[in-house]
Amino acid sequence: MSLLAISLPGFPDAAPVAGLAGGVLIGLSAALMLLGAGRIAGVSGIAARAFGIGAGSMPRLGAWAFLVGLPLGALIVASLTGGLEASFAAPLQLAIAGLIVGIGTRLGGGCTSGHGVCGMSRLSQRSLVATATFIATGIATVAIMNAWL
Amino acid sequence: MRQLLVPLASGTIFGAGLALGGMTDPARVRGFLDLFGAWDPTLAFVMGGAVLVMAAAWLVQGKLLRPWFAEGFALPDRSDITPRLVGGSALFGVGWGIAGLCPGPGFAALVIEPVSAAVFVAAMLAGMVAVRLIEGHA
Numbered sequence: 001m002s003l004l005a006i007s008l009p010g011f012p013d014a015a016p017v018a019g020l021a022g023g024v025l026i027g028l029s030a031a032l033m034l035l036g037a038g039r040i041a042g043v044s045g046i047a048a049r050a051f052g053i054g055a056g057s058m059p060r061l062g063a064w065a066f067l068v069g070l071p072l073g074a075l076i077v078a079s080l081t082g083g084l085e086a087s088f089a090a091p092l093q094l095a096i097a098g099l100i101v102g103i104g105t106r107l108g109g110g111c112t113s114g115h116g117v118c119g120m121s122r123l124s125q126r127s128l129v130a131t132a133t134f135i136a137t138g139i140a141t142v143a144i145m146n147a148w149l
Numbered sequence: 150m151r152q153l154l155v156p157l158a159s160g161t162i163f164g165a166g167l168a169l170g171g172m173t174d175p176a177r178v179r180g181f182l183d184l185f186g187a188w189d190p191t192l193a194f195v196m197g198g199a200v201l202v203m204a205a206a207w208l209v210q211g212k213l214l215r216p217w218f219a220e221g222f223a224l225p226d227r228s229d230i231t232p233r234l235v236g237g238s239a240l241f242g243v244g245w246g247i248a249g250l251c252p253g254p255g256f257a258a259l260v261i262e263p264v265s266a267a268v269f270v271a272a273m274l275a276g277m278v279a280v281r282l283i284e285g286h287a
Contacts, residue, residue: 035213067160074165087175106277
């Protein structure tokens with residue numbers, strides 16, 4: 001695992017190799033969904049479909065299978081690497097954030113996976129605008145919280 | 150069976166990629182968004198790797214008449230930029246910044262920090278339901 005621990009000069013906390021490897025896996029996953037099932041691997045849309053919140057043509061069982069796979073994959077990596085670091089915000093903060101993420105992804109028609117990975121790689125104008133927008137407001141939100149909270 | 154195996158495999162690889170790339174750690178995601186502080190560029194590598202692979206997949210898709218294990222493609226075809234798209238994405242970014250979580254890592258982290266991740270996911274689903282309820286009455 002030492003290769004995965006390579007750092008970036010000037011950014012001691014960054015994990016570029018692990019990040020790139022993780023990204024390639026995400027890309028392969030989305031590629032399998034596209035070429036295998038003919039669909040976009042957009043997590044917010046699939047979640048809405050699984051829970052019967054959104055319409056859509058994806059079979060609901062298939063949506064559930066994808067959702068179950070997410071923690072399963074994380075569990076596999078956690079057991080292979082001997083545990084994963086994770087630092088979460090307080091429950092109230094998570095609840096407020098979750099509510100906003102749920103509303104925003106339904107209105108915006110996607111999240112980091114659907115717009116950020118699947119749409120951007122297709123040069124979809126909607127996804128380019130969406131991704132630029134949520135990265136910008138995400139940066140602004142963290143800056144404001146760091147300055148005033 | 151294939152109808153389930155393809156999404157199950159896709160979701161599992163996706164979750165593994167998120168975990169390997171550090172995206173199940175909200176502190177790391179917030180580190181990427183902390184552009185004016187102690188910036189952590191890791192997420193850019195994750196996004197870059199994923200987009201590169203998917204760009205190749207789109208090239209392959211263009212040559213396929215139908216998917217390997219399904220009857221046909223069901224893909225988004227809209228290109229209009231609407232206030233709803235921009236406003237919704239702006240909101241999503243705010244929530245993403247507050248928690249350092251987006252939908253994928255929220256589900257994946259259910260096995261890493263079950264209670265915290267469940268709070269986020271439950272609230273997210275409630276937000277999705279709220280949109281549906283409001284639009285249902287509009």
